[in-house]
Amino acid sequence: MASISIRCPTCSATEGVVRNGKSTAGHQRYLCSHCRKTWQISFTYTASQPGTHQKIIDMAMNGVVVPCQCPHYGRWPQHDFTALKKLRPEPVTSRIQPGSDVIVCAEMDEQWGYVGAKSRQRWLFYAYDRMRRTVVAHVFGERTLATLERLLELLSVFECGGMDDGWLAAL
Incomplete structure (x- = not known):
């Protein structure tokens, strides 16, 4: 009879791993x-x-809309908005070396969710580096200029310039 050693995903131990019943769907628990x-x-x-x-978090940070990707994975969008709000942008900005060329395009994504009531929408603003295909910084908040200014404060470590589309949008 063949023996398979099961490794614990938390502590990586193989000794002391025992079967612990079955799930409601009939799958073995350890x-x-x-x-x-x-x-x-x-x-x-x-x-x-x-x-x-x-x-799902990686796809959302790379521009895929959360409500479009969640049915593919069988999840509801509100589960992923809570996880995205807990992310901090510092680990992303620390990967880019100071002095390197970074082309950042600040965009407002159409990802929004609501907290408690549909009148309390929360929007995702992010700065995206198209060369490295990574999100440099992101901010959740209301769809206001103050939220965009919070994003620009995170980008203050870089030399930033601003452009608009001719609609006299304030940066």
């Missing part, structure tokens, strides 16, 4: 006796698989 965490390897729904949540 328990690590070292860190007391439970998990399962196979899932019924795509949205429950490990890494799906991070894929």
